[in-house]
Amino acid sequence: MKTSALITMLLANGIVIAMAAYFFWRVLRSGPPDEVDEDKANFPRGG
Amino acid sequence: MSKENWGSRVGLVLAMAGNAVGLGNFLRFPAQAIQNGGGAFIIPYLVCFLLMGLPLLFVEWSMGRYGGRYGDHSTPFILHNVSGGRSLWKYVGVFGIFTNLAVAAYYCYLESWTLAYVWRSVSGAFTGYDSAAVSQMFTDYVSLGTSEPIIFWILCLLLNTWILSRGLAGGVEVAAKVGMPLLILFGIFLAIRGVTLKEGVDGAIYPGTEGLNFLWTPQFDSIWNFKVWLAAAGQVFFTLSVGMGSIQCYASYLRQRDDVALNAMSAGWMNEFVEVVLGASILIPISVGYLGVERVIEMTQTGGLGLGFRTLPYLFQQWGPILAALAGMAWFGLLFFAGITSSLAMGTPVIGFLRDEFGWKREHAAWVFGGLTLLLGAPTVFFFQYGVFDEYDYWAGSVSLVVFAMLEVILFAWVFGMDNAWAEITRHADIRVPKVYKYIIKYVTPVILIVVFLGSLFGDGGILAKIVNKDIYEAMSKATDPMEIAELKKKHLFVNASRWLLVAVFVLIAYMVWLADRKRKREGYIPIIRND
Numbered sequence: 001m002k003t004s005a006l007i008t009m010l011l012a013n014g015i016v017i018a019m020a021a022y023f024f025w026r027v028l029r030s031g032p033p034d035e036v037d038e039d040k041a042n043f044p045r046g047g
Numbered sequence: 048m049s050k051e052n053w054g055s056r057v058g059l060v061l062a063m064a065g066n067a068v069g070l071g072n073f074l075r076f077p078a079q080a081i082q083n084g085g086g087a088f089i090i091p092y093l094v095c096f097l098l099m100g101l102p103l104l105f106v107e108w109s110m111g112r113y114g115g116r117y118g119d120h121s122t123p124f125i126l127h128n129v130s131g132g133r134s135l136w137k138y139v140g141v142f143g144i145f146t147n148l149a150v151a152a153y154y155c156y157l158e159s160w161t162l163a164y165v166w167r168s169v170s171g172a173f174t175g176y177d178s179a180a181v182s183q184m185f186t187d188y189v190s191l192g193t194s195e196p197i198i199f200w201i202l203c204l205l206l207n208t209w210i211l212s213r214g215l216a217g218g219v220e221v222a223a224k225v226g227m228p229l230l231i232l233f234g235i236f237l238a239i240r241g242v243t244l245k246e247g248v249d250g251a252i253y254p255g256t257e258g259l260n261f262l263w264t265p266q267f268d269s270i271w272n273f274k275v276w277l278a279a280a281g282q283v284f285f286t287l288s289v290g291m292g293s294i295q296c297y298a299s300y301l302r303q304r305d306d307v308a309l310n311a312m313s314a315g316w317m318n319e320f321v322e323v324v325l326g327a328s329i330l331i332p333i334s335v336g337y338l339g340v341e342r343v344i345e346m347t348q349t350g351g352l353g354l355g356f357r358t359l360p361y362l363f364q365q366w367g368p369i370l371a372a373l374a375g376m377a378w379f380g381l382l383f384f385a386g387i388t389s390s391l392a393m394g395t396p397v398i399g400f401l402r403d404e405f406g407w408k409r410e411h412a413a414w415v416f417g418g419l420t421l422l423l424g425a426p427t428v429f430f431f432q433y434g435v436f437d438e439y440d441y442w443a444g445s446v447s448l449v450v451f452a453m454l455e456v457i458l459f460a461w462v463f464g465m466d467n468a469w470a471e472i473t474r475h476a477d478i479r480v481p482k483v484y485k486y487i488i489k490y491v492t493p494v495i496l497i498v499v500f501l502g503s504l505f506g507d508g509g510i511l512a513k514i515v516n517k518d519i520y521e522a523m524s525k526a527t528d529p530m531e532i533a534e535l536k537k538k539h540l541f542v543n544a545s546r547w548l549l550v551a552v553f554v555l556i557a558y559m560v561w562l563a564d565r566k567r568k569r570e571g572y573i574p575i576i577r578n579d
Contacts, residue, residue, distance in 0.1 A: 001256040001259060001260055002260050002264055004264055004265055005086065005259060005260045005262075005263040005264040005265075006263070008086060008089065008263045008264070008265045009259060009262075009263040012089055012093065012263070012323060013323065013324050015093075016316065016319045016320050016323045016324055017320060017324060019312075019316040019319070020313075020316040020317050020319065020320035023309060023312045023313035023316050023317075023478075024060070024313050024316075024317060026309055026313070026477065026478065027056055027057065027060050027309060027310065027313045028057065030056070030306070030309070030477050
């Protein structure tokens with residue numbers, strides 16, 4: 001494989017894999033929101 | 048009606064990523080990359096993802112959660128609220144139901160091809176046939192030579208309807224949790240096979256790296272080519288399923304303290320992983336390995352569908368019967384999972400609208416959606432050869448998306464106001480969204496979308512040429528065979544009829560929105576008027 005192609009591929013794939021893995025890991029790590037939910041504040045239904 | 052929510056955050060992110068990951072990740076992306084000079088395409092593509100894709104994800108996720116706060120789960124009344132009660136915007140929101148219904152109508156048929164081809168691969172239906180015969184099998188399939196396409200189409204519709212009738216947590220989320228990991232697993236298997244293809248082994252005439260060389264060799268002069276940028280922006284746009292109304296619908300089921308920024312980033316980058324890493328490592332290396340770059344460029348001129356369904360099943364046969372069956376199952380299986388996780392997302396806004404506005408039960412709404420998809424999809428199945436499928440894809444699956452996305456980003460950034468929009472995006476965010484996105488969403492993304500829209504108006508395949516059926520008239524003027532002229536006249540008739548059908552569907556949905564609005568007013572609902 002050509003060196004320039006290999007570098008571009010590794011760079012692009014590396015960025016995409018790192019970002020996808022990082023954000024998914026953050027999702028896995030973060031807990032559920034507080035139990036007290038604004039949903040219970042009875043927002044009026046708009047129309 | 049009790050408020051429905053997602054069962055888990057991982058399930059939500061997988062469902063959102065599944066919504067974005069579609070057949071286009073594996074078929075359209077490689078074809079676009081090849082048609083736009085291989086390595087020339089990647090840099091504009093990634094830039095467009097950062098400047099248009101991610102901002103649109105932030106906008107749609109935030110609008111969805113905002114709408115969910117007031118009990119709205121489809122775009123007509125989400126947009127109505129975001130606009131501060133301006134009437135016109137709820138009719139712009141009609142796009143968010145129309146697009147999903149019209150795209151689901153033909154997409155479920157496409158999805159059923161993949162299911163049928165999984166069966167064909169596993170049962171060894173391609174064994175012993177040459178490339179022309181395998182290609183002919185696909186022609187026979189879409190010409191409805193047997194009852195098989197109808198059986199698989201109905202099966203697919205039933206499966207979609209059944210999953211939708213089970214709701215978000217019990218249906219859509221479960222499908223995403225099963226489908227997405229399997230899709231990635233199948234993709235990794237095929238990508239490894241593709242990039243490790245050796246010259247002279249299993250009939251390959253080039254190594255798998257030949258295709259990778261073509262795709263990844265940078266061509267920096269392409270940065271000045273407007274057409275490449277337009278193609279890259281178009282691909283980013285379609286791959287993320289933005290401009291459809293399905294993201295807003297999924298996000299409307301979030302709890303109000305749920306984050307949208309991290310979720311949007313995670314789902315968006317997961318889609319990019321599937322597209323850039325897996326999508327680029329299967330179709331191109333395998334097809335270039337057997338056919339060479341020039342032949343693959345020629346074959347992808349009309350998209351990646353032909354290569355995926357006509358050519359790959361034959362190329363897999365060169366790997367021996369067991370590996371061919373496994374590869375066929377993995378390839379069409381991953382396309383099926385990519386398809387179904389998207390079509391489920393298309394059903395949700397329609398069901399949400401019927402439940403919110405007319406008080407229907409989820410099960411009833413799901414079966415009505417299934418019935419409508421069947422009725423609206425029937426012309427694409429029975430008149431496929433007359434271009435009805437392509438018409439649906441063009442008007443509902445392309446033009447509507449661009450128009451809706453352009454209007455919604457203007458609404459969010461300029462009518463709702465960028466300060467409100469930014470507050471909505473960053474509210475309860477689990478990550479710090481770079482502040483530069485406040486300016487990108489306000490100025491850059493709308494400009495890119497306007498340019499994409501204007502770019503799609505003109506040219507041979509543009510909207511204006513399409514409206515006047517330029518391609519059909521040109522073909523008619525060149526045709527000399529009376530049979531061919533008669534077929535073109537028939538095509539002209541079906542193309543126009545399918546357009547009027549789509550217009551009628553749009554008008555019908557707009558009428559239902561008007562009825563829903565009247566009902567809301569009767570019941571005393573108050574529009575959300577902001578004081579800022």
